[in-house]
Amino acid sequence: MAGDPHSNAQLDDIARRTLDHYERNARQFFAGTIGHDVSQNVAALLDAIAAPAPFTLLDLGCGPGRDLKTFSALGHRAIGLDGSAEFVAMARDHSGCEVWHQDFLHLDLPNGMFDGVYANASLFHVPSAALPGVLERLHGALKPGGVLFSSNPRGQNEEGWNGPRYGSYYDYPTWERYLVAAGFLPLRHYYRPEGLPREQQPWLASVWRKP
Numbered sequence: 074m075a076g077d078p079h080s081n082a083q084l085d086d087i088a089r090r091t092l093d094h095y096e097r098n099a100r101q102f103f104a105g106t107i108g109h110d111v112s113q114n115v116a117a118l119l120d121a122i123a124a125p126a127p128f129t130l131l132d133l134g135c136g137p138g139r140d141l142k143t144f145s146a147l148g149h150r151a152i153g154l155d156g157s158a159e160f161v162a163m164a165r166d167h168s169g170c171e172v173w174h175q176d177f178l179h180l181d182l183p184n185g186m187f188d189g190v191y192a193n194a195s196l197f198h199v200p201s202a203a204l205p206g207v208l209e210r211l212h213g214a215l216k217p218g219g220v221l222f223s224s225n226p227r228g229q230n231e232e233g234w235n236g237p238r239y240g241s242y243y244d245y246p247t248w249e250r251y252l253v254a255a256g257f258l259p260l261r262h263y264y265r266p267e268g269l270p271r272e273q274q275p276w277l278a279s280v281w282r283k284p
Contacts, residue, residue, distance in 0.1 A: 079202045087239045088156065088178050091198055094237040095136075095157040106139065111193060111224075113267060114278055115143055118189050118222035121260055121280050128188035131214065134195025135172060138164030144191075145170050154180075178203050182214035189220045194276075197225035197240050201232055204241070208255035215283040221257060223248075224265065227277035245277060257281035 079087070122128055128149045132141045135153030137160055144151035145168055153164045153172035161174045175181060177199055190211050199207050211221060228242025243251075245262055252259065260282055264274035 079200055084178055084200055084203050087200055088176055088198075091238045092156045092176070096159050106136065109139070111140065113263075113265065114193055114222060114224055115140065115191075117261070117263075117278060117280050118191050118220060119147070119149075121220045121222075121282065122188050123218055124188050124216070129186060131182075131187045131190045133190055133192040133211070134177070134198075135164050136160050138167035138170065138172070140191065140193060141168035141170045141172070177207055180207065180210045182210055184213050185216050187215050187219055189222065190215060192221065192223040194224055194226075196223050197242065198238065199241065200239065201241050204251055205255060208251060208257075212256045212283055217283060219283045220260070221252075221281040221283070222278070223281075224276050224278040226275050227264070243277070245279070248277065248279065252279070252281050256283065258284060 119128070126148065130144050130149050130151045132144065132151055132153045135141050135155050138153060141151045141153045141164055151168070151170050153168065153170055154175050155161050155164065155172065156174070156176040158174055161172045164170070164172045196207070215221065226240065226242055227244060230243055230247045232241035233239065249259055258281060260280040262277065262279035264271060265276035265278055266274060
């Protein structure tokens with residue numbers, strides 16, 4: 074269940090094993106996700122940013138660089154970050170953007186640099202015991218008024234191994250408690266894919282502002 078304690082060594086082992094899966098399957102992952110339509114999520118982030126464009130954006134867990142390329146093509150300065158060295162290399166090649174190789178559990182981010190952080194299908198891999206620290210670092214990396222977007226597979230606040238990958242699956246009230254505790258203000262949330270009954274919408278997307 075969410076909130077179970079883990080030691081730092083256990084957390085690092087969870088991250089390593091999950092990242093190993095992506096390292097081994099990077100090419101298949103790229104082929105399987107390059108055509109996904111996430112324009113609703115891209116717009117949710119960009120539309121919520123009040124600063125004048127172009128924006129400086131962090132794509133957290135950028136994978137092979139699909140959305141990095143989109144942000145760059147729209148004229149923004151997009152920087153990627155991923156824990157998989159294979160994904161980092163692929164994202165640099167695919168997007169032409171700067172990409173940082175960092176594990177989410179050991180983020181080293183510049184303070185107050187970003188207008189927006191885009192975390193599409195990435196933060197759910199963070200064990201709940203480490204989530205407050207990760208959110209605190211993301212909050213610090215945003216400019217005042219900056220926006221965090223997240224999209225995660227939703228659940229009933231369970232966490233654990235799903236095959237070779239670790240995941241935490243929150244409902245909205247629990248996710249909101251984590252984000253508010255980290256200093257964020259809720260702007261909106263929605264479920265994906267659009268236009269389907271709720272039981273056929275496995276993704277919870279949400280948008281948050283740093284005051």
